[in-house]
Amino acid sequence: MLRTRLTTAPDDPGTAxxxxxxxxxxRFAQVRAHSATVEDAATAEQFAGAYAAFSHWMLATAP
Known part of the structure; x- marks a missing residue:
């Protein structure tokens, strides 16, 4: 991620x-939110749905 920022920084690589x-x-804030939803699931079905949503988000938005 940092290497990409360094190579695409407009004028000042120091901002990368x-x-x-x-x-x-x-991203870590979103991970914590998804994790809390999984942890707070009251039923197996809620857990499975929250875990699937979290896994999908992690894979679909990987840096």
């Missing part, structure tokens, strides 16, 4: 690490 960190922080 901060940009990468912001993107990773946002």
């Amino acid at each position: 690490p901060r940009s990468c960190e912001r993107q990773r922080t946002a």
Whole structure:
């Protein structure tokens, strides 16, 4: 992810690490939210649905 940022940084490669960190922080926040939904599932069906949604999101949005 950082290498991509460095090669596509418009003028200042010094902004790449901060940009990468912001993107990773946002992604980790989403991971925590999905994880909480899976953890808080009350039934096996809710757990399975939440886990499937989380897995799909992780695979579909992989950096």
